Amino acid sequence: MTPGRREKRQFDPESYPALREFLPAYLHQDFGEAYGSPSAAFAALIADASADQVRKLREEWAALRRAFSGRPLHDLQRALTQLGAAWRPESEQEFQDVDEILTQAGA
Secondary structure (H helix, E strand, O other), rough: HHHHHHHOOOOOHHHHHHHHHHHHHHOOOOOHHHOHHHHHHHHHHHHHHOHHHHHHHHHHOOOOOOOOOOOOHHHHHHHHHHOOOOOOOOOHHHHHHHHHHHHHOOO
């Protein structure tokens, strides 16, 4: 494995402070009961957060998505767990739904 490839595989939760703050607060163990879906949890965060917090969240989410592009779903699931989320997405569509919510929040 080349050094560049090895670096791509490493994941440091410390690089995502906004996600580390948000995910345990909104995508906690009972998020399904509280919000109904991950998309609704993200929508609640956006409603509660300042414009700066939303911007940081969008940036970190986009960076996370780029970092895991082309990798198996279980890698991204593991990263979300390391960031404090109880959410275990079952499909790429769930991520795309969140992408859309965050894109709309930045419009």
